[in-house]
Amino acid sequence: MTRRTVRIAMNGVTGRMGYRQHLVRSILAIREEGGLDLGDGDVLWPEPVLVGRREHALREVAERHGLTEWSTDLDTVLADDSVDIYFDSQVTSARVEAIKKAVAAGKHIYTEKPTATDLEGALDLARLAESADVKHGVVQDKIFLPGLLKLKRLIDGGFFGQILSVRGEFGYWVFEGDWQEPQRPSWNYRAEDGGGITVDMFPHWEYVLHELFGKVNSVSAHVTTHIPRRWDEQGKPYAATADDSAYGIFELEGGIVAQINSSWAVRVNRDELVEFQVDGTHGSAVAGLRSCRVQHRSATPKPVWNPDLAATESFRDQWQEIPDNTEFDNGFKAQWELFLRHITLGEPYRWDLLAGARGVQLAELGLKSSEQGRRFDVPELSL
CATH class of the missing domain: 3.30.360.10 (Dihydrodipicolinate Reductase; domain 2)
Structure with a gap:
């Protein structure tokens, strides 16, 4: 069996939705099952890097689940070439700027909705991601x-x-x-x-x-x-x-x-x-x-x-x-698994930033x- 690690910067996991559905019931649940089976003896192992503004909250979540990587400095995390995916579950008003930084850093994007506060901003994100040739997905649970x-x-x-x-x-x-x-x-x-x-x-x-x-x-x-x-x-x-x-x-x-x-x-x-x-x-x-x-x-x-x-x-x-x-x-976990397979195996995935823009x-x-x-x-x- 070959284990392939994918590192995910998870921004906003101290919030209710980011913590319960995305961290605990999706990423950590995949780890509890031994990783995501990719077939042919390959297993994908998601490694979360917790990101947020509240240091004490990040530390508490990390210690509760035996995680070692967390940071209040998004720029430093995005500058790390070993980080593959940027996930965003912050408040909507903070989302656009963070995703733009992640796209500029060459990270694949997975984000909660709405993707922006207005249609122009949502389409801008989709165009930037396409131009940068990074894969992107929007939660449609x-x-x-x-x-x-x-x-x-x-x-x-x-x-x-x-x-x-x-x-x-x-x-x-x-x-x-x-x-x-x-x-x-x-x-x-x-x-x-x-x-x-x-x-x-x-x-x-x-x-x-x-x-x-x-x-x-x-x-x-x-x-x-x-x-x-x-x-x-x-x-x-x-x-x-x-x-x-x-x-x-x-x-x-x-x-x-x-x-x-x-x-x-x-x-x-x-x-x-x-x-x-x-x-x-x-x-x-x-x-x-x-x-x-x-x-x-x-x-x-x-x-x-x-x-x-x-x-x-x-x-x-x-x-x-x-x-x-x-x-x-779990619906969030099921979509996470599809997106991870899209990232690693290139399998089709239609719930992208343009789909997110339709919602906005x-x-x-x-x-x-x-x-x-x-x-x-x-x-x-x-x-």
């Missing part, structure tokens, strides 16, 4: 989740017939911070720091819709801030200048209409924090993060509207659960649509 993988299986199998519509509900109540600690960082609610649910979630919806149903041709959105006053990590009140809710209608190629509500000011009355209902001529499905339920046209009941009588049937019980039929890995574009158009009260076409992007 939702399509690797069990529920959406089951949904993809149904689509590929022709279960729906002609797909007519998609309805998505995402969100939960994020505590304001005055009487209970909020479960999201305060920067998420400050536009000046790159916050807002539109710039956070519309990039997700772009790749989910694009991958499963088709290109987004137009967007109409209403964006608002339902909770204008919140309390930060120090318990101090601040004005929420970023949107906490976005309601979007997307027209897809083929005439499919998608409606997706995203809110951090909604209490959950559904089985999972995000659910997509897909309706087609031959059947319907409701997919969440892990589960997927279907109702075929041959088993569709005949509800009758009667407001004078209580319903005697449980509509949820009329749906059939789709079995797993396989073991699903949709968020930008969604905000513009809300501001101007009109629908916008979504132009095709190219480098």
Whole structure:
């Protein structure tokens, strides 16, 4: 067996997402499995180099997991020729400058989304990476989740017939911070720091819709801030200048209409924090993060509207659960493995910085649509 080491500068792993999903449940999980099997007796061993601004936090994470390499000096890390990949999970406002430095240093790029705070910046990154001939990828984790993988299986199998519509509900109540600690960082609610649910979630919806149903041709959105006053990590009140809710209608190629509500000011009355209902001529499905339920046209009941009588049937019980039929890995880890194989073996990989720019574009158009009260076409992007 031959072990090949790939060194990854991981910037932002002291944050919630960077630490839990990317460091612990992806890179360290691959190491716990003995590395990534490349075939023919080759194993890829990811070696993380932790990068961040808070020395004490980096040291604590490194000591907790037996890691020896960490630094608060990004420039020095990028100057190290033994570092192969730069990964970014910082706050969005700090991302562009860091990725530009990494591209200039010749590092392959893997980054969280959104890739930039505006479309011009996102396209600039994609062009720079292409010009520098470095490989690049953007985290698009939702399509690797069990529920959406089951949904993809149904689509590929022709279960729906002609797909007519998609309805998505995402969100939960994020505590304001005055009487209970909020479960999201305060920067998420400050536009000046790159916050807002539109710039956070519309990039997700772009790749989910694009991958499963088709290109987004137009967007109409209403964006608002339902909770204008919140309390930060120090318990101090601040004005929420970023949107906490976005309601979007997307027209897809083929005439499919998608409606997706995203809110951090909604209490959950559904089985999972995000659910997509897909309706087609031959059947319907409701997919969440892990589960997927279907109702075929041959088993569709005949509800009758009667407001004078209580319903005697449980509509949820009329749906059939789709079995797993396989073991699903962590979605972030699954995409990391594909990107690492892309880096080392040259295997195809389509979730690049241009794909990331499409997400930024949709968020930008969604905000513009809300501001101007009109629908916008979504132009095709190219480098």
